[in-house]
Amino acid sequence: MGTPTYTLIQEQILTSSQAAVTFLSIPQIYEDLVLEISGTASTGATYWMRPNSDASDIYSYTQIYGTGSTVASGRATSPGVGTAGMDIGYPATTGTIQLVNIMSYANTNMFKMAIATHTGSENYAAAVVSLWRSTAAITSLYLYPSGGTISAGSTFRLYGLVA
Amino acid sequence: MSITRFSTGFVGDTALAGNTSFSASDFELISTIRVGSAGASSITFSNIPQEYKHLQIRALTRGTDTGSVGIGNQFIIINGDTASTTYARHEIIGNGSTAYSQGGSSTSTYGNFYAVGCAAGGNTANTFNINIIDILDYTSSKNKTIKYFTGADFNTSNGMLSLGSILWLNTSAITSFGLDPWAPLFSQYSKFSLYGIRG
Amino acid sequence: MLKLIKTNVLDTAAASVTIDNIPQEFKSLKLIASPRFSGAFNFAELRISFNGSATSFSWRRLQGNGSNVFSDANTTYGSPYNQFILSGSTNAANSTSNTFGSFSVDISNYTSSANKVVSSSLLSENNANEGYQNLVGGLWSNSAVVTSISLSTNGGNFVAGSTFYLYGIA
Numbered sequence: 001m002g003t004p005t006y007t008l009i010q011e012q013i014l015t016s017s018q019a020a021v022t023f024l025s026i027p028q029i030y031e032d033l034v035l036e037i038s039g040t041a042s043t044g045a046t047y048w049m050r051p052n053s054d055a056s057d058i059y060s061y062t063q064i065y066g067t068g069s070t071v072a073s074g075r076a077t078s079p080g081v082g083t084a085g086m087d088i089g090y091p092a093t094t095g096t097i098q099l100v101n102i103m104s105y106a107n108t109n110m111f112k113m114a115i116a117t118h119t120g121s122e123n124y125a126a127a128v129v130s131l132w133r134s135t136a137a138i139t140s141l142y143l144y145p146s147g148g149t150i151s152a153g154s155t156f157r158l159y160g161l162v163a
Numbered sequence: 164m165s166i167t168r169f170s171t172g173f174v175g176d177t178a179l180a181g182n183t184s185f186s187a188s189d190f191e192l193i194s195t196i197r198v199g200s201a202g203a204s205s206i207t208f209s210n211i212p213q214e215y216k217h218l219q220i221r222a223l224t225r226g227t228d229t230g231s232v233g234i235g236n237q238f239i240i241i242n243g244d245t246a247s248t249t250y251a252r253h254e255i256i257g258n259g260s261t262a263y264s265q266g267g268s269s270t271s272t273y274g275n276f277y278a279v280g281c282a283a284g285g286n287t288a289n290t291f292n293i294n295i296i297d298i299l300d301y302t303s304s305k306n307k308t309i310k311y312f313t314g315a316d317f318n319t320s321n322g323m324l325s326l327g328s329i330l331w332l333n334t335s336a337i338t339s340f341g342l343d344p345w346a347p348l349f350s351q352y353s354k355f356s357l358y359g360i361r362g
Numbered sequence: 363m364l365k366l367i368k369t370n371v372l373d374t375a376a377a378s379v380t381i382d383n384i385p386q387e388f389k390s391l392k393l394i395a396s397p398r399f400s401g402a403f404n405f406a407e408l409r410i411s412f413n414g415s416a417t418s419f420s421w422r423r424l425q426g427n428g429s430n431v432f433s434d435a436n437t438t439y440g441s442p443y444n445q446f447i448l449s450g451s452t453n454a455a456n457s458t459s460n461t462f463g464s465f466s467v468d469i470s471n472y473t474s475s476a477n478k479v480v481s482s483s484l485l486s487e488n489n490a491n492e493g494y495q496n497l498v499g500g501l502w503s504n505s506a507v508v509t510s511i512s513l514s515t516n517g518g519n520f521v522a523g524s525t526f527y528l529y530g531i532a
Contacts, residue, residue, distance in 0.1 A: 001191070001214075002191030002192050002193045002212075002358070002359050003191055003192040004187035004188040004189075004190070004191050004363075005188060005190055005191065005192050005358070006188045006190040006363055006364045006531075007188070007363065008363065008532065011389075031195075031221075031354075031356065032221060036390065036468070036470065036531075038390075038470035038471055038479050039476075039479075060316050060317075060318040060322075061316055061322075062257065062258070062259045062314065062315075062316045062322035062323060062324055063257060063324075064255070064256070064257025064262050064324060064424070065257075065262075065424065066422065066423060066424030066425070066431075066432075066433025066434075066497070067422075067433055068422045068423075068433055068434060068435035068437070068438065069433060069434070069435075069438070070433060071262045071424060071431040071432060071433045072257075072262055073256075073257030073258055073259055073260060073261055073262040074257075074259060074260075075259030075260070075316070075320070075322060077318050077319065077320075078318060094420075094477070094501060094503075095476070095477050095479040095501050096479060096499065097468060097470050097479050097480070097481040097499065099468060099481060101221075101293070101295060103221070103223055103291075103293050104223055104354060107352070107354075109289070109351075109352045110223070110289045110290070110291060110352055111287075111289040111290050113223070113290070113291065113293055113315065113316070115293045115295070115312065115313075115314050115324065117312075117481060117483070117497060118499075119422070119481040119482075119497065119498060119499025119500075120422065120479070120499040120501070121420040121421050121422050121435070121436070121499050121500055121501040122420075122422070122501075123422070124422065124499070125422050125423050125424035125433065125497045125498055125499045126424065126497070127257070127312070127314070127324055127326060127497065128324070129293065129314035129315060129316050129322065129324045130316060131290065131315075131316040131317070131318060131322075133287070133289075133318060135289060153474070153476050155389075155470070155471055157389065157390075161190075161192075161221070161356075161358075162192050163192060163195045163221070163354070163356040187363070188363040188364050188365065189364050189365055189366045189529065190363075190364040216369075216525075216527060217394065217527075251458075251487060251488065251489045251490075251493070252493075253426070253427075253428040253485075253487065253488075253492075253493030253494070253495065254426070254495060255424070255425075255426030255431055255495040262431050263426075263431055264426025264427055264428055264429060264430055264431045264495065265428065265429075266428035266429075266491065266492075266493050267428065267490075267491050268488075268489045268490050268491065269489055271491070297464065297466070299394060299395075299396045299462075299464050299525075300396050300462075300525055303396075303523075303525075304460075305396070305460050305461065305462050305523065306458065306459075306460050306461045306462075306487075308396075308461065308462065308463065308464045308485060308486075308487045309464075310464045310483070310485045312483075326426075326483065326485070326495050326497060327485065327495055328464060328485035328486070328487050328493065328495070329487070330458065330461060330487035330488070330489060330493075332458075332489060334460060360364070360394075361366055362366055362369050362394075362525075362527040
């Protein structure tokens with residue numbers, strides 16, 4: 001028999017709108033983190049994720065997305081987008097899900113990478129891979145939309161997978 | 164005395180007989196392979212337990228081909244099958260400037276048995292390609308559809324991601340799963356974890 | 363925690379598949395399925411709906427077919443494409459034999475009184491040029507808790523050997 005895993009580490013359910021969500025004191029005992037975000041925002045925006053609240057200009061991403069009529073792929077490198085964070089999706093006013101895999105988050109021998117799908121019936125069906133050019137272990141996550149606020153009722157669940 | 168799970172704040176019954184039993188996850192770690200300083204020409208999960216319904220492989224891969232950039236080929240080898248006519252493949256790709264779909268039969272350019280992707284050794288240091296591979300009904304007598312979600316960003320123009328699948332034209336249960344880079348070796352810190360999902 | 367709730371393995375063909383009496387104790391649901399259809403096509407549509415409802419569904423899709431990419435939504439077509447969430451195209455009778463789709467759908471906060479948000483992927487293989495990759499975001503604009511999930515198609519019946527596994531995530 002294997003080792004049961006996929007453990008809920010922390011959950012946040014917003015009772016009022018917020019500008020950001022933070023996960024603190026992330027245990028260092030897992031290999032990967034899986035972040036599920038579900039809910040709405042006051043406006044369409046980009047979800048940025050800053051590991052350890054790092055606002056350094058060391059982020060980049062590559063994405064593919066369908067708008068409901070067109071398909072495109074884009075990227076952003078730093079310096080440039082740089083200080084915002086890891087791109088993990090696009091919240092909207094009618095509801096979206098972001099499923100984010102943060103790989104080997106405690107491994108100090110590599111930069112930190114996340115790959116995510118983000119979908120909603122209002123705006124995009126999309127996927128994105130992001131890079132944080134730091135070898136530091138991730139001990140916290142700061143999540144915020146590029147505009148507007150995260151609506152009440154939105155949920156953020158952080159799971160850990162052992163390896 | 165109640166049991167409190169610190170990470171979730173869950174408070175439940177004790178584990179005494181007669182109480183509701185603690186329910187473990189049906190997502191289980193089977194095995195992890197970590198590549199050491201010598202590198203690895205391939206990795207294989209052998210003797211895969213047949214007690215699960217689905218498998219998931221979560222991997223970070225980088226090759227030792229320091230003269231190359233971007234995402235290189237990476238072979239999957241199921242049950243030791245290296246025949247060139249038993250794997251078909253189809254995928255959608257975003258490379259940062261263009262989105263496209265490609266694929267073909269087992270005898271086409273996209274067949275053979277390479278797919279998924281390994282970050283080349285000449286990319287930005289400390290970067291790896293992410294591979295999340297799902298195989299449903301791996302013990303069934305169906306042909307096997309292997310789903311993959313893979314990608315890497317290097318802070319250059321070489322990053323890409325793809326969502327795709329491989330068809331293994333074989334009805335045998337999967338008992339081993341291997342990955343083999345196009346590069347000479349997988350580099351140190353490449354990591355491969357195999358999970359089983361009960362059903 | 364990922365916990366198996368129900369398993370359904372079709373022994374005979376079925377026009378649709380419904381998983382009902384879903385326990386309300388989890389935070390999210392994950393349905394994993396390996397479907398194939400009997401219709402005389404290469405591929406046919408996999409459709410998902412909740413609680414027997416045929417109203418208030420919307421969705422947006424990214425799709426590749428091995429040659430081209432495109433994106434559409436329920437508004438692209440109108441009725442009946444607002445009566446379910448279209449998850450994409452998967453194997454039917456004229457595709458490579460004994461080959462089934464690989465489908466996964468996440469239904470978040472299924473017990474809440476908010477609208478229900480859904481994310482799915484469907485990969486469909488074929489030993490030919492044509493094969494499908496589908497990524498879909500869906501919404502059921504209904505405050506009811508999800509007590510049942512139904513899968514259907516426009517491509518005949520689900521064939522024997524199609525499998526469905528419902529998990530709860532706690």
